[in-house]
Amino acid sequence: MRFRLPFEWMVALRFLREGRMQTILILAGVTGGVAVIVFLTQLISQLQASIVDRVLGSQAHVVIRPLEEANSRALDPGGSSAIVEPRAQRLKSIDQWEAVMRAAAETPGVVAVSPVVSGPAFAVRGQANKSVALLGVDAERYRRIVRMDDNMTRGRFEVEGTHALIGIELAKDLGVTLGDKIRVVTADRRDEQLTITGLFDMGNKDLNRRWVFVTLKLAQSLLDLPGGVSNIDLTVNDIFAAKDVATRLQAATNLTVESWMTTNAQLLAALRNQTVSNNLIRSFVTIIVALGIASVLVVSVVQKQKEIGILRAMGASSRRIMAVFLLQGGLVGLVGALLGTGLAITLLQVFSHVYRNADGSPLFAARLEPRFALLAALVALGVGLLAAVIPARRAAKMDPVQAIRA
């Protein structure tokens, strides 16, 4: 004997090998099903991840802002006649923002916090005059909110003194480049001469035209917000938990706290719909695969009636006969999962060559996350075993004498 496999394995494998055509057909079915599921899952997860990634490439997961003026007024119990119009351009700071930032940093799920002073200004160079958004940041902190290092086309993401980083579109509009100087002017006539030390490309023309990064301090003085910040940006470890984190922080701080999920609600709804239809496809394919395995095994049980009777007469208990057929289901599922995963990898490779972005880069990477392969293997194994339950029970219930007499 070359094999020293346990009885159940030995018989299961031999039965599968003996019913060659059936085994090949059902393996092909499982392989196809697993390939479709793995391929679809990987593809959609990659595409969704890249969409979300693009959205979050220029946006904080969660932003804390001062309470809206309307809200604070509504809370004010004072006389309704004494409403003081807030100055149109006047920015508000977050009260005791250092304490808020510390509390936010300690909130579970939050991995980075960054104070930001942002407000409108004009960038002037000669005759050119552009409306921009001044962003005062601590570069060290801010690069953990938005991956600016990846977006820098010239220079590095660092600000100090009167240095400024501007987008490539603004640089083009103003006709400036690294080392050149521009002037920024705010609504209440504060101004400053800035030296351009870096250019960035956010992958978004509007942002490339509007964003101007300076130090926190400079922004505070230009925007008349001494010692204050206009918002605190947060990064969370699970992007889809951002909404929960925001809700918790809002309750704790009584400030306006908004997550990217709220500002991109439509996009998220679309993604969710896509996930639902993907799940539907996966469920159908799984059911079809399960029915395929079950039907082939039912036929096999009938065909193997005599063998089952012999094995029973030789002393095999009905439980072990059941194990033989469960094993066949499990083996078909597992082997199909392996082959299907292989096929899915091939499909991903082929499709990533065929489908490309406008710029020629692949629309998605031809890689497969190990967890999808593992999940597919587990599901296929489970489906195989489950599909084999009915045939296996039939086999176990079969009367050995009937088989032998025939």
Place this chain on the structure above:
Amino acid sequence: MSSAIVELKGIRKSYGIGTPVVTEVLHGIDLLLEEGEFAALIGPSGSGKSTLLNLIGLLEHPTAGDIAIAGESATHLDEVGLTELRGRNIGFVFQFHHLLPAFTALENVMMPAIIRDGAPTARAEATASELLHKVGLAGHEYKKPSQLSGGQQQRVAIARSLALSPRLILADEPTGNLDTHTADEIFELLREFNRERGSACLIVTHDPRLAARCDRRIELVDGRIVGAGLGGDGG
């Protein structure tokens, strides 16, 4: 008394219980088979010989009566107990050999030991190989049943029935579909094992020549034992 390998008391067997047509096939069988006895079970077709053999082999349950194998009553045993009692004492040879087509001759002979031990062992293989040699099939170990002749297949089946050194061999028309010459050879094989190992044999046969060569003939007619049914002193 306790040297009986088979003891049947008042065995009845009906088919179709729970349906409108209940047929009683065996109408109260008493039978004693001694250790080492070599007996023929004869009778017309449909008289209940296979049924009786399957009952003794614990493959079927009697509708009434008691069966004891090697002094151990089977009446209150569950499936596991029956399987165990059968495995320890009984080897089967069926009419249509009933070998497993997907397995080689050697594996077929090993199968009872594989089932008992849970997996193939070197010892089971050695025993099976020796048995195949004894039945004249040395060199055919790795052939599938389909590659063997009818007589060779039945030899494999006999080797298999002996794999666990049973004290009782039940053979249901083992030579039924073989030519006279081959039938004689198969019969001689059983006789040889009976002499060498002292295994009792109960052989169902239609062949009067072979029946005459057994130590004892038990005749079944219409579900009843006639003639010398009850051993030496039978009536």
